[in-house]
Amino acid sequence: MLPSPIQVIEALIMEFPILIQHSVITLTEAFIGLLAGISLGFLAAVLMDQFDGLYKALYPLMVLTQTIPTVAIAPLLVLWFGYEMAPKVILIVITTFFPIAVGLLNGFKSADKDSMNMLRAMGAGRWQIFRHxxxxxxxxxxxxxxxxxxxxxxxGAVISEWLGGFKGLGVYMTRVKQAxxxxxxxAVIFLxxxxxxxxxxxxxxLQKKCMPWEKEN
Amino acid sequence: MAVLEVKDISKSFDEEQIINHISIELHEGEIVSLLGVSGGGKTTLFNIIAGLSLPDEGSVWIDNEDVTGKPGNVSYMLQKDLLLPYRTILDNVALPLMIRGMKKKEAREKAAPYFAEFGLDGTEKKYPAQLSGGMKQRAALLRTYLFSKKVALLDEPFSALDMLTKQSMHEWYLDVMEKIKLSTLFITHDIDEAVLLSDRIYLLTGKPGEITKEIAIRELKSRTQDFKLTEEFLQYKKEILNHLSGEETI
Known part of the structure; x- marks a missing residue:
């Protein structure tokens, strides 16, 4: 039941071409979901930062969505959206949205008050304060x-593939488990x-590229 | 001609009056200090002049235009340099130009020639964290100057620096001011600093804060650290100290 490391490596090499094919599917789902999650999280954070009413209305709801276990909603998503990519991407959006939105919101809210006042005194508007x-x-x-x-x-991609799909590392996982x-x-866990x-x-x-001032210190 | 006129300003917070009927005049090219103890309402007055908060009574005029409660007319500099850590010095200094709607490239081109004049050569591409405290304050003053060549409001700009740095900053400051002739209202609690740097000094005392004395420093404009060792300097200092201890009511 417990394979030796050598057996695992052998399996990894043997199965590599197939694993690559499955990885491509899983990674595509992960990327689309991640990009959509980041965009949505970003949008939500900006809106919630700019409009306090929206913050008060949405923030508790956002926290609430995180208390629902992923595994519990995944089968529902399969029922509603079928076996193709859609339910996987949606599940990933739901899980990635939160850390992005919360992280950004905290960042926005902890902006230095004195710097913002200085920009206001320079005549900067809301948008300029946001941007700078x-x-x-x-x-x-x-x-x-x-x-x-x-x-x-x-x-998230792997879990949603467990519950229904035609290709992807999660599908592969359920197949080898059944065999x-x-x-x-x-081998696939390792991958x-x-x-x-x-x-x-x-x-x-990416962070190092986007934040060159950090490494200078 | 008065570039900045503060007319009869009063302000209270939570029923407690902070400043009482304060009037200040600042003429073109003049450096005027507002000297007072910490917590005497200097910052309140400062925010009102900067247009960040409204006075209960009175008004602020720049070039004969009422700017009470309107930000964007006076630039200011604080004890904290407020340089943005994620921008190079050049981009930090050019920030006010960009806020006014100038394109990044144009703003940089406009700011770059001042670096030599302000003793900031070679710091253009550095980040604030790579600069010493004194250099950061130089950059902050250049940013202030680029925002408004009319009136600058300096709130204890050198008080966070150590004594030696502060001294060399004073020399640097007098030197730069000689060149740029920026009309400045300088807020400080350091008597030596006020006498050394200003043309006139307002003393802000009491609770609520009121201006109880005005002193003109009649020495030549081209001052140096030596001025601090002269008889005249000590006379001014004595006058101020006497007034402050006489006024002390708390």
Whole structure:
């Protein structure tokens, strides 16, 4: 039942071409979901920051959505949206939206009051204050959110594939599990970890590129 | 001609009066200090002049135009440099030009020539964290100057610096002011600083804060640190100290 590391590596090499095909599907879902989640989270954070009423109305709801276990809504999404990509992407959007929106909101809300006053005294409007102070000031929080969201996205894609689909690492996982091929099972778990790690490294790289002032210190 | 006129300003917070009937005049090219203890309403007055808050009574005029409660006319500089950590010094300094709607490239081109004059050569592409406290304040003053060449409001700009840096900043400041002739209202609690740098000094005392004395410093404009060692300097200082201790009611 517990394969040796060598068996796992052998399985990984043997199955590699097939695993790549499945990975492409899973990664596509993860990317689309992540991008949509980031965009939506960004939009929500900006609106909630600018309009206090919206913040008070939406924030508790947003927290509430995070208390619903992913595994519980995934089957519903399959029932509603079928076996194609749509339910997977939606699930990823639901899970990645939160860390982005909350991270950004915290960043916006903790913007330096004195700097904002200075810009106001210079005659800056709301939008200029956002552009010059709030947005760049929230970059580290934003990237912290993206890093979490990136790993959520991969895991979310795999979970939603378990529950129904034709291709993808999650589908592959259920198949090898049913065939009791534990070596392959471990191989795919290993692969998913590697993909998540690479994605997080990618986010770190992006952050360094977008925040050149950080490394200068 | 008065560039800045503060007319009869009073303000209270929560039933407590902070400043009482304050009037100040600032003429073109003049450096005028407002000297008073911390918590004496200097910052309240400052925010009113900057247009960030409204007075209960009175008005603020710049170039004979009523600007009470209207931000965007006076630029200011604080003890905190408020340079944005994610912008290079050049982009920080050019910020007020961009706020006024100038394109980034144009704003940079307009700001760059002043770096030499302000002793900021070679810092254009650096980030604020790479600069010393004194250099950051220089950049902050340049930003203030680029925002408005008319009136600047300086709120204890050098008080966070150590004594030696402060001294060299004073020399630098007098030198730069000689060149740019920026009309400045300088808020401070440091008597030496006020006497050294200003043409006139208003003393803000009591609770609520009122202007109880005005002193003109009649020395030559081209002052140096040596001025601080002269008899005249000590006379001014004595006059101020006497007045402050006489006025003390708390």
């Amino acid at each position: 102070i709030k947005f760049p000031g929230a970059m580290s929080e934003f990237f912290a959110g993206v890093r979490i969201a990136a790993s959520y996205a991969v895991v 009791f091929s534990f070596d392959k099972m471990f 998913i970890s590697v993909i998540s790690l690479l994605l997080m490294k990618g986010v770190d790289f």
